[in-house]
Amino acid sequence: xxxxxxxxxxxxxxxxxxxxxxxxxxxxxxxxxxxxxxxxxxxxxxxxxxxxxxxxxxxxxxxxxxxxxxxxxxxxxxxxxxxxxxxxxxxxxxxxxxxxxxxxxxxxxxxxxxxxxxxxxxxxxxxxxxxxxxxxxxxxxxxxxxxxxxxxxxxxxxxxxxxxxxxxxxxxxxxxxxxxxxxxxxxxxxxxxxxxxxxxxxxxxxxxxxxxxxxxxxxxxxxxxxxxxxxxxxxxxxxxxxxxxxxxxxxxxxxxxxxxxxxxxxxxxxxxxxxxxxxxxxxxxxxxxxxxxxxxxxxxxxxxxxxxxxxxxxxxxxxxxxxxxxxxxxxxxxxxxxxxxx
Numbered sequence: 001x002x003x004x005x006x007x008x009x010x011x012x013x014x015x016x017x018x019x020x021x022x023x024x025x026x027x028x029x030x031x032x033x034x035x036x037x038x039x040x041x042x043x044x045x046x047x048x049x050x051x052x053x054x055x056x057x058x059x060x061x062x063x064x065x066x067x068x069x070x071x072x073x074x075x076x077x078x079x080x081x082x083x084x085x086x087x088x089x090x091x092x093x094x095x096x097x098x099x100x101x102x103x104x105x106x107x108x109x110x111x112x113x114x115x116x117x118x119x120x121x122x123x124x125x126x127x128x129x130x131x132x133x134x135x136x137x138x139x140x141x142x143x144x145x146x147x148x149x150x151x152x153x154x155x156x157x158x159x160x161x162x163x164x165x166x167x168x169x170x171x172x173x174x175x176x177x178x179x180x181x182x183x184x185x186x187x188x189x190x191x192x193x194x195x196x197x198x199x200x201x202x203x204x205x206x207x208x209x210x211x212x213x214x215x216x217x218x219x220x221x222x223x224x225x226x227x228x229x230x231x232x233x234x235x236x237x238x239x240x241x242x243x244x245x246x247x248x249x250x251x252x253x254x255x256x257x258x259x260x261x262x263x264x265x266x267x268x269x270x271x272x273x274x275x276x277x278x279x280x281x282x283x284x285x286x287x288x289x290x291x292x293x294x295x296x297x298x299x300x301x302x303x304x305x306x307x308x309x310x311x312x313x314x315x316x317x318x319x320x321x322x323x324x325x326x327x328x329x330x331x332x333x334x335x336x337x338x339x340x341x342x
Contacts, residue, residue, distance in 0.1 A: 012289040013133050014296040017303040018168035028127035030271065031136055031288060032162035034120035034279050037149035040075040043123060046142050047073045051135075070135070071126025077119060120159050127166065136288055143281055150281030151196045158198040160205070161279040161288065163295055164271040170252060172225050174302070176216070178272065181302035182243045183213045184311050187327050188334035189276060189294050190242075196278050205242045205276050209235060210319065217312040225252050233260040242276035297338055307337070 021027050044055045044063045053068035062076040128135065151159045168174060186207055199205055212235040215221065223231060229249050238261075239246045249257040250268035277291035301308055314333065319326060 012287065012293070013130075014289075014293045016130070016165075016168075016296050016299045018299070019130060020168070021166055022169045022171070026129045026131060027166040027168060028129055029133055029166065029292075030127045030164035031123075031125045032160075032164070033123045033140075033143075033281075034159035034161070035122075035143065035148045035150055035281055036120055036157070036159075037153070038121070038143070038146050040077065040121050042146075043075050043121070043143075044073075046146075047075070047123075047139065050138050050142065068126070070128050070132075073126060074124040075121065076124075077121050120157070127164075133288075133292070140281070140288060144284070148281045150283070150286075151199065151278040152280055153282045155198055158196070158202045158204065159279045160199060160275055161277045161291060163274040163277070163288075163292060164247075164269070165274070165295065165299075167248065167270050167272060168299075170270065172223065172228065175225075175248070176221075176223070176228065177302040177305065177308060178298065179243070179245065180216060180312060181298045181308055183208050183216070184308075184315060185294075185298050185301060185334060186242060186276075188331050188338070189297075191331045192294060193277060193291070195276065199278065203240045206240055208237065208241060211235065212237065214316065214319070217316055219309070219312070226256055229253060229256050229260070239273075242274070244273040244275055247271060247273050300341065301337075311337075 016027075019027065040063050044065050047053070047065045047068070048055055051065070051068035051070060051073070053065045053073070056064045056066055058064055062074065064075070065073040123139070125136065125139075149157065151157055167178075190207075195205070215231065215235065229252075232245060232249070237245075246257065246261065247267060247269045248271060251270045254268055274295055277294075278286075280286035301311070311333075315330065318330060318333075322329060
């Protein structure tokens with residue numbers, strides 16, 4: 001796969017400033033797609049046709065395609081929600097009492113059918129080398145051909161696409177720089193991405209609070225990893241942020257992180273869990289590359305410490321001096337930066 005002078009491969013994926021991890025290996029990226037309108041068994045067959053491997057049914061709600069050329073693809077209907085019986089409360093809010101289902105033997109299948117109207121199916125890809133990310137386009141195009149329903153298909157569909165880029169370094173300076181870069185870029189990304197209303201009104205992709213942003217952008221803030229984790233939770237952050245750091249924190253310091261959370265949905269992995277993008281299968285022009293390239297702008301800023309420090313000071317000053325219109329002024333400033341650096 002060739003790359004042009006701007007660092008974009010032929011499929012339109014920008015190359016990040018750090019192509020390799022701290023061990024010298026090529027970085028990997030995992031994707032998660034949420035959608036409905038197709039059975040997960042059919043998705044599994046589609047994945048197998050594309051990437052080889054063998055299909056294994058894990059449970060009523062989970063199927064894996066194992067031993068593909070890239071690893072294991074997982075397909076599920078919010079398995080955690082269903083395994084923990086949380087779906088019963090969810091369905092009751094819609095006037096559906098699961099106790100009224102007469103066919104007890106087929107109960108799980110009926111529940112899955114009902115829950116699928118509001119709970120998305122999900123494909124979780126294995127970690128894929130950055131140089132081969134365009135193989136995901138084959139999957140996206142096949143799902144579009146199947147007319148799967150994405151974020152914009154219904155006002156009820158708060159579906160997202162998550163990107164899990166392997167961290168280029170676990171060093172605290174690198175992590176803090178990426179966090180700072182993200183909070184500075186977040187208003188611009190939201191503006192560019194046209195985040196669907198159904199997703200904006202949910203808590204799943206909340207922005208970081210101004211108090212927390214101000215706290216971490218302060219030039220004197222220089223935490224170690226334990227302090228960064230402690231401060232993160234003391235500012236009421238959770239996994240429901242557009243950039244979720246909990247998987248990375250669990251990887252770096254499981255003991256400290258576990259002591260501060262009650263939920264069981266967080267697994268340890270050396271990645272940034274970027275949750276903001278829509279999953280717009282219903283749009284012909286939509287591709288994962290559009291969303292990946294916005295993330296690369298975050299990595300570019302994180303890699304430019306001079307600009308990062310200056311923009312941090314600019315944000316602190318503008319937020320202090322501006323009573324009205326801060327967001328629009330800041331979005332324009334970031335937009336100018338991206339265009340000038342493009």
